[in-house]
Amino acid sequence: MFSKFNNISIAGISTAVPKKKFFNKDYIYASKESNDKFIKNTGIYERRISNKNICTSDLVIAAAEKIIKTIPWKKKTIEAIILVTQTPDYLTPSTSIKIQNELDLPKNIIAFDINLGCSGFSYGLSIISSIMNNLSINRSLLLVGDVLSRLCNIKDKSTWPVFGDAGSAIALEKKKNNEFSFFNFFSDGSGYSDIIVPSHSLSGKNIISNISLKEKRYSDGIIKSDLNLFLNGPNVYSFAINNVHLAINDLIADSKIKNKYIKYFFLHQANKMINDKIKSKLNFPNSFFPQSLKKFGNTSAASIPLTINLENNKKEINDYCLLSGFGVGISMCNAIIKINKIKTTKLLEI
């Protein structure tokens, strides 16, 4: 599905990460050779890991406070707040409503959560743009964040060294600039179990129970319980390298934006093998693909705004940018947006 919205712009982005770093070379549940090979193939050297006192709302609230102050906006002018996360503070109620109170935002605000992961930032942008246009909202906050480290078992070498924690706040406003944003979408539920926490379930045989907590050894270096994240890397890799570039090319064609005007490709930071393969199938220079994998790993929905934040801190972006989020679901959302003189803040460490 292809859609487009006009007159919605990003005003600013701020991102918060936990202070605590974890270096993959020091991972004690795999050999040095295995760690070296992992780092070489995934491109992930270090990640930020939340301590037990930091949850998703802490990260996105810190980021939101910072960007509201930086732009600056009066809080009473914000009319919608949407949180995209797979690690909400509670399964019930929506964390975004809790955040309304903690950020001291008006009570007549629209607030709800979206349960999406790697595709979540671009997806969230499309949903919030639609709401802003249809409900005459001028200012909103899109929050994206996850503490996936809490779902990964440290004794699972297939997930623990991959994911990092981060939360971003994206301030959006209506502007009469007639600038369009373009989106396309892809959903394939046949891959629902390729990235899954089996016992985060209220149905069927995996309903949460005492057994859910029991750790099992699946293979060398892979020990986890059904309350941990399971990742079928080969299936996800196969999906990504065979579909993402095609959807990106479709979006560029449908948008009618000429290739020469697209200067940045912000791909979801999955791992180096996936991202290099997608890059190789798109006909654009390597320098158009900024990354945050090396120091932050795969930060789920926050990986794209984190990368934009870091890139804009280095050099102000004033171009069409392609955003590509893909992963858990299986879900994908690509977007082309104009980023122009947005305010970004120094990375917050909490």
Add this chain to the structure above:
Amino acid sequence: MKISDKVVLQIKKSLEINKKITSATELNSLIEWDSMGALTFIGMADAKYKKIVTGNDLVKCKTIQDLINLLINK
């Protein structure tokens, strides 16, 4: 050189397998055949053979010959 021998060499090189392997080698006997090895093979199938191989395809493979069959027959 037979095509299957050529593929064995390509697999050996891609997965950085140090010991001698043949088409009869069992994947379970190779420490290199882990999740990362599977990704490497899928990438090789895409780059060199223009074949789409999934994780579900690989679950059924027991030997190097099974991998060769995926590349040649799929």
